[in-house]
Amino acid sequence: MAARIREELARRRMSRQMLADIAKISISTLEKALNGSRPFTVASVVRLEAALGVSLRDRVPKVSTSRSDLGGYAKAGVAWLEGDYLTLRPSFEVAGAIYAYRTQIHWDEAQECLAFREMDRLDAPFSQKGVVSIPSKSGQIYLYTNDQGQMRVAILNRPHIRGEIYGLLATLAVGAGSNLTPVAAPIALLPWPGIGNPKLGRIQQGDAEYQDCRKHLTMIVDAGYAKLLT
Structure with a gap:
């Protein structure tokens, strides 16, 4: 997820501070999540997805099973x-x-x-x-x-x-x-x-x-x- 956010920042030429401001989360929270010292919270992920307009959560493929x-x-x-x-x-x-x-x-x-x-x-x-x-x-x-x-x-x-x-x-x-x-x-x-x-x-x-x-x-x-x- 951190790699995906860094990729989106580079693609948009957006600073981390700008993303934090748009997502309404602290720059400290974003920095710690991106460097792995703090896990992403569900609330932070939802706000980051809204700010970037993309889904950051991997979709788990459906596993076909019999009844x-x-x-x-x-x-x-x-x-x-x-x-x-x-x-x-x-x-x-x-x-x-x-x-x-x-x-x-x-x-x-x-x-x-x-x-x-x-x-x-x-x-x-x-x-x-x-x-x-x-x-x-x-x-x-x-x-x-x-x-x-x-x-x-x-x-x-x-x-x-x-x-x-x-x-x-x-x-x-x-x-x-x-x-x-x-x-x-x-x-x-x-x-x-x-x-x-x-x-x-x-x-x-x-x-x-x-x-x-x-x-x-x-x-x-x-x-x-x-x-x-x-």
Whole structure:
């Protein structure tokens, strides 16, 4: 603030005494504030701003944070989670097959939180989108969808050292006829830049990618990232 005042004085070719007179503060108060021996008081700053016609107080930039029910996390603190992920889960229609698609996590300025959306799904009309919750208490990551009261959630662990994210998905699958059936399944999100140009859609036994994709899903329970109880 002192540097800014000295700059304004030099620009205007104004003496310190003249500024003190216009601002109606003592020259002693101004001198001591400018040399750092006395802090600026709020009253002095207000008067100096009026005399110079400028704002001397730095404006603190707004820190973007999510709402409290999503964990109250700061935008800068979750930038590491943003990006595209190859998403793997068991196929609900074909036994033994793996379903692969892209999930994008990004900061949504309108909602002021991390959001996610699924892309490149075979069943595109059923692609999900929603918000990301990261509460500090549990340390988990939640991908949460609420579509007119119909909910779906993926509960994920923090990323592995190479960026892989493992967890469980609770959602609905097409059952008998047009009925929807609750289903829980392991789910893996692999950082897109690290896996090249992956195959999307249904991956079945015999496909070149099958064993590697299956390894990511089986380790979720085997390595203790999640538990499936019956």
